[in-house]
Amino acid sequence: MQFYLDGYRPGDPFVAEPHPGVADRPAGLPETTDVLIVGCGPAGLLLAAQLAEFPDIDTVIVDRRDGPLEVGQADGVSCRSVEIFEAFGLADRLIHEGYQVNEVAFWRPDPDDPASIVRTGRIDDVEEGISEMPHMIVNQARMLEYLRDHMRRSATRAEPHYGLHVTDVRVDSDAHATHPVTVTLAHLVDGTPTGQTSTVRARYVVGCDGSRSTTRQAIGLQLEGDATNRSWGVLDVLAVTDFPDVRLKSVINSEQGSILIIPREGGYLIRLYIELDNDRDGEMLRERSVTPEKLAAVANRILHPYSIDVKQVGWWAVYEIGQRLCHRFDDSDDTGRPPRVFIAGDACHTHSAKAGQGMNVSMADAWNLGWKLGTVLRGTAHPELLRTYSPERQAVAQELIDFDREFSARFSTRPGETSDADRAAFQHYFREQGRFTAGVAVRYAPSSITAADGHQELATGLPLGMRFHSAPVVRVADAKPMHLGHAARADGAWRIYAFADHAGTAPGSGLAGFTAFLGSPASPIARYTPAGADPDSVVDVRAVLQAAHRDVVVGDLPPVLFPRKGRFDLADQEKVFSPDPAADVFDLRGIDRDRGCLVVVRPDQYVAHVLPLGAHDELVEFLDGVLCRAGVAVGVAAGVAAGG
Numbered sequence: 001m002q003f004y005l006d007g008y009r010p011g012d013p014f015v016a017e018p019h020p021g022v023a024d025r026p027a028g029l030p031e032t033t034d035v036l037i038v039g040c041g042p043a044g045l046l047l048a049a050q051l052a053e054f055p056d057i058d059t060v061i062v063d064r065r066d067g068p069l070e071v072g073q074a075d076g077v078s079c080r081s082v083e084i085f086e087a088f089g090l091a092d093r094l095i096h097e098g099y100q101v102n103e104v105a106f107w108r109p110d111p112d113d114p115a116s117i118v119r120t121g122r123i124d125d126v127e128e129g130i131s132e133m134p135h136m137i138v139n140q141a142r143m144l145e146y147l148r149d150h151m152r153r154s155a156t157r158a159e160p161h162y163g164l165h166v167t168d169v170r171v172d173s174d175a176h177a178t179h180p181v182t183v184t185l186a187h188l189v190d191g192t193p194t195g196q197t198s199t200v201r202a203r204y205v206v207g208c209d210g211s212r213s214t215t216r217q218a219i220g221l222q223l224e225g226d227a228t229n230r231s232w233g234v235l236d237v238l239a240v241t242d243f244p245d246v247r248l249k250s251v252i253n254s255e256q257g258s259i260l261i262i263p264r265e266g267g268y269l270i271r272l273y274i275e276l277d278n279d280r281d282g283e284m285l286r287e288r289s290v291t292p293e294k295l296a297a298v299a300n301r302i303l304h305p306y307s308i309d310v311k312q313v314g315w316w317a318v319y320e321i322g323q324r325l326c327h328r329f330d331d332s333d334d335t336g337r338p339p340r341v342f343i344a345g346d347a348c349h350t351h352s353a354k355a356g357q358g359m360n361v362s363m364a365d366a367w368n369l370g371w372k373l374g375t376v377l378r379g380t381a382h383p384e385l386l387r388t389y390s391p392e393r394q395a396v397a398q399e400l401i402d403f404d405r406e407f408s409a410r411f412s413t414r415p416g417e418t419s420d421a422d423r424a425a426f427q428h429y430f431r432e433q434g435r436f437t438a439g440v441a442v443r444y445a446p447s448s449i450t451a452a453d454g455h456q457e458l459a460t461g462l463p464l465g466m467r468f469h470s471a472p473v474v475r476v477a478d479a480k481p482m483h484l485g486h487a488a489r490a491d492g493a494w495r496i497y498a499f500a501d502h503a504g505t506a507p508g509s510g511l512a513g514f515t516a517f518l519g520s521p522a523s524p525i526a527r528y529t530p531a532g533a534d535p536d537s538v539v540d541v542r543a544v545l546q547a548a549h550r551d552v553v554v555g556d557l558p559p560v561l562f563p564r565k566g567r568f569d570l571a572d573q574e575k576v577f578s579p580d581p582a583a584d585v586f587d588l589r590g591i592d593r594d595r596g597c598l599v600v601v602r603p604d605q606y607v608a609h610v611l612p613l614g615a616h617d618e619l620v621e622f623l624d625g626v627l628c629r630a631g632v633a634v635g636v637a638a639g640v641a642a643g644g
Contacts, residue, residue, distance in 0.1 A: 001089055001489075002574065005566035014089070016155040019055035029161060029198050030060065032179045034377050036202040037061040038215050040160050042074070042140065043345030043362040044208035045147040048158060049088060050370030053491050055155035057377045060200060062164040064188055064209075068148065072236065072315030073140040074359035075262065075271060079126060080439025080467065081360045082133035084367055087490040087605070090146045091133065098138035099265045101125045105245040106427055107252040116305045117254045121427045125249060127434045132470055132483050135438065137264055137271075140359060163188045164198070169205060169218035171331060171340050181205045181340050204373060206342045208366065211324075213347035219331040221343065223350060225324035225401065230408070231285055232352070233274040233295040236264065236314040243306040246270060251430070256280075257302040269314065274299050276318070285318075292316045323401045324350045329365075329390040339386055342369055349397035351404040360439050361400055365393050371492045371603035378492070380528065380538050381627055385449065392444050403436055440467060444606055448625045451609040458597035459499070459610045460590030468497075468601045471588045472580035474549045477573040481580060484544065485605065492603050493540040494623070496524070499586065500545045501596030501613060505557060510596050510613030511543065515558035517616045524620060525560075528627045535563040538627065542575050544585060546593065549578035 003013040035051055037044050040063035051059040077085075077094065085091045106121040126135050151158040164185040172180040179201035187196040207215020211223065243250075243261075247270075250261040257280075260273040274295055276285060281298060284290050292313040300307050326348040330339035345362030369389045375381035410429060435441040444465040446452035451464055462469060470485025488495055503509035517523055524539040543561050545552060554576075562571040579585050586593055598619060600609035609622055 002572070005570060006568070012153075015153045016055075018157055019155040021055070021058070022155075022157050029062075029164075029185070029200055030058070031199075032058075032201045033060045034058045034203045035060070035373055036181070036183055036200055036205045037208060038166050038183075038205065038213075039063055039208035039210060039345075039347075040065065040068070040144065040162075041208055041210065041345060041362070042143065042359045043347075043366040044206075045144050045151075045160075046084075046363045047206060047208065047344065047366035047370045048160070049147045049150045049154075050367060050490055051374055052151045052154035052156045052158045053489075054374040054378055057374060059156070059158060060202075061158070061160045062166070062185060063160055063162050064165040064191070065162055066188075066190060067162050068160075069141045069144055071139065071141055072317065075137050075139055075264065076357075076360070077136040077138055077143065078357070078360040078437065078439035079131035079133045079135055080442075081363055082136060083131060083467070083470075083485070083605070084363060084490075085146070086133065086486055087488060088147075088150055089489075090150060093146060094136060094138055094143070095134065097142065097265055098136035099263050101135040101137060101249050101263075103248055104430065105248045105250045106430075107245070107250060107254070109253075109255055114255055117252060117303070119245065122248075123427065123430070125434075126438055130435060130438055130440055132472075132485075137262055139265065142265075143359070165193075166207075166209065166214045166218075167197070169207075169215055169341060171219075175337070179203055203377065204340055204342070206344060206369065206373075207347045208344050208362075209347055211346045211350045213343060215341065216326065216343045216347050219341050219343075221326045221328065221348075223324035223326055223348070225322065225350075230278075231276045231281075231318060231320050233272075233276055233290060233298065233316065233318050235272045235274065235292060235295050235299070235310070235316045237270060237272065237296075237308075237310045238268055238312040238314070239270065239308050239310045241303075241306065241308040243303055243308065252302065254302050254304065256304065257298065259299060259302050272299055272308075274302070290318050322350055323352075323405050325394075325397055325401050327394070329394055330386075332387065332390065338383055339390070342389060344369060344393075348394075349401065351401055352408050357400055357404070357437065357439075361397065364396070364439065364442070367490070367604050368393055371490075374492045375603070379628060380492075380530065382625075385626060388447050388449055392447070395445065396442055399436075399442075403433065407433070440469075442467065442606075449602060449608055450606065451622060454610045455597065455612055455615075456610055458592045458595060458612065459599055462589050462599055462607050462610065464607050464610060466607060468495075468599070468605045468607055469589065471585040472583045473544065473577040473585055474580055475574060476545070476549045476552050476576040476578055477554060479549055484542075484577060484585060487542060487574065488540075488601070488605060490603075491537075493536060493538060494603060494608075494627070495601040496539060496541045496619075497599040497601065498541060498543045498613065499591045499596045499599065500543065502546070502594050504545060504547055511545075512558070514598070514613045514616070515543075515560050518560045519558070522616070522620070524623055524627075525563075527620065527629055528623065530630050534565040536565070536572065536575075539623070542577065544577045544579075546586060547578060548581065552576070552578060 048061045107117045108120045110116045110118040168184040181202045187194045252259040258275040262271040296310045331341040332339040344365040470483040473484045501510040528538045598611040
C-alpha cells in the first residue's frame with residue numbers, strides 16, 4: 001500500500017487523514033445524507049467500507065441491534081471474498097487469524113457394518129490455480145470488525161448508528177428532489193421501541209436488513225420461493241472427540257443422518273451443521289424445545305461409533321432450509337425513473353448455509369453496488385450505471401438458488417437411497433462445483449459495463465464478464481514479486497492493463513503507440529479525470545512488459561507510466577511490471593505475445609473489455625458509455641457539487 005503522497009507524518013500510516021467534513025458532522029443522525037445503509041451485516045458493512053473510500057460522499061449506516069454482532073452466524077469466506085478483502089488491505093489479517101480449508105473428507109456407512117461410518121474419500125478443497133487466495137473460516141463477527149476498523153481508519157471516520165429500526169421508506173415523486181428518499185427510524189433500547197423517532201432524507205437508500213427486510217417491503221418487493229421440509233441445527237463448540245477428521249472439513253452421511261463439520265479458527269473450536277430428522281427429532285422441532293444438549297445428542301447418534309463430548313457452546317441456532325429470491329433488487333419501474341432504493345444480501349435472496357455462500361454472495365452484492373453509487377455520486381460515472389446492479393446480481397442469486405437446491409438435496413440423501421456410483425458422483429459433484437463455491441464462477445452478461453464481445457483471443461485466460469484472475473509478476477521499479485491483481489484497491493477506479501506486444505516499448509510498438517495516446521488530449525486520462533484529481537483516480541493504467549525486470553531501463557519508459565500525483569507532484573513508480581520468471585503471466589492468462597492487448601477491468605475487478613493495443617477509439621467509445629467527461633456534472637452529481 002502506498003502512503004506519504006501528500007507529506008510525511010508520524011504514526012500509523014494506514015490511518016488516513018480525516019476529511020474536512022468530519023469536523024462538521026453532527027453527533028447524532030443528520031437530517032440529510034447521500035446514502036443511507038440499513039443493516040450492519042456483511043452486505044451493509046462492506047458497502048459502508050466501500051463508500052468510506054469516497055470521503056466527499058456522506059454515508060449513514062444504521063442497525064436495529066444495540067451494538068456490533070459478537071458471535072455466531074456465517075463463517076465461510078470464499079477465495080473470491082478473500083480477494084475482495086485484499087482490495088481493502090484486509091486479506092493478510094483475515095488469513096492470519098482464520099482457519100484455512102485445505103481438504104475435505106467424506107464419510108459414509110461402513111459396508112461391513114452399516115451402523116458405523118468410515119472415510120470414503122478425501123479431496124482438495126480448492127482446485128489448484130483457481131485463486132491465489134485460500135478458502136478461510138472466520139467468525140462473521142470478526143469479519144464485520146475488520147470492516148468497521150477499515151471504516152474508522154478511513155478519511156470519513158465512519159461509525160454505525162445502533163438501536164434504530166426502519167419503519168417507513170418513501171420515495172418522492174418529484175424527479176428534481178435532491179434527497180428524494182425519506183426514511184423514518186424508530187429508536188430502540190434492548191430491541192424495544194422508546195417512542196422516539198427520527199427522519200433522514202437521502203439520495204439513495206440500500207436495505208441490507210436481512211430476510212425480514214422492512215426496506216424490501218416498503219418498495220413492494222417480496223421473497224418468492226419454497227421452504228424445504230428439512231431443519232438443521234448449528235453448534236459452535238469446544239469438545240473432546242475421537243472422530244479422527246475433526247480438524248478437516250468433513251461431510252458425514254450415516255444411517256442416522258448427516259453432519260457437516262467445519263473446523264474453526266484457533267485450533268480447537270469446531271462448527272457442526274446437524275441434520276434434524278422429521279421423525280426421530282420431530283417432537284423437539286414441533287415443540288420448539290431444541291437445546292444445545294439435544295443437538296449434541298443428535299450429533300453423537302450420527303457419528304457412531306465415534307462420539308463427541310461438548311465442553312462449551314459458543315453459539316447455536318436452528319434453521320430451516322429455504323431458497324427464496326426477489327425478481328429485482330431495486331425500486332425501478334416501467335416509467336424510466338432511475339432507482340433510488342436498493343436491497344442486498346438476505347434482503348433479496350436466502351438459501352441454506354451448508355454451501356457457505358450466504359455471507360460471500362451478500363458481500364459481492366454490496367461491492368457491485370458500492371463503486372457504482374460512489375462514482376455516480378462523485379460525478380465520474382453516468383447515473384444509468386445504477387441500473388446494472390439489479391440484473392447483474394439477481395442473475396447471480398438465481399444461480400446460487402439453483403445450486404443450493406441441488407447441493408442440499410444431494411447432501412441430505414440417505415445412504416440407503418444411493419449406490420456406490422451415486423456416492424462417487426456426489427464426491428465428484430462436490431469437486432466440480434468448487435469454482436462456484438470459491439466464488440470465481442460468476443460471469444456477468446453483456447451490458448453497458450461489460451462488452452458483448454471483443455478480441456478475447458488476445459487474452460484467453462481473462463474471459464469477458466469474469467473476475468480478473470490475478471497472476472504473479474515482478475514490479476519493475478523495486479523488483480518486488482507480487483500479484484498483479486493486488487495492485488488494485490477498492491477505490492472506484494477503472495483499470496487498464498496494457499500487456500506489451502513483442503516489440504515492447506520500442507518506437508513503433510503497440511505499447512509505445514498506446515502510451516503516446518495516453519499522453520494526448522484524447523486519452524481516457526484527460527477525458528475523464530476531474531480537474532485537481534490525481535491522474536489515476538478514474539482510469540488507472542498499468543503496463544505489463546515481456547522483458548525481465550532487470551532488463552528494463554526505467555528511464556527509457558514513457559513518463560505517462562509514472563503519473564505525477566499529490567500536492568508535491570510526486571511520480572508514482574508502481575505502475576510497470578515484468579513477468580515472474582517462475583510463472584509467466586503471459587502464459588498463465590493466455591496473452592498474445594505477438595500483439596499484446598488492453599484488458600479493461602471494472603472497479604469490482606471484473607473484465608469489462610479486451611482490445612488490441614491500437615484500438616484507441618474503441619476504448620474511448622466503450623468508456624464513454626460509462627464515464628462522464630471531465631467538467632460535466634450530471635444527475636445527482638450536480639446536486640452534490642452544488643451542495644444540494
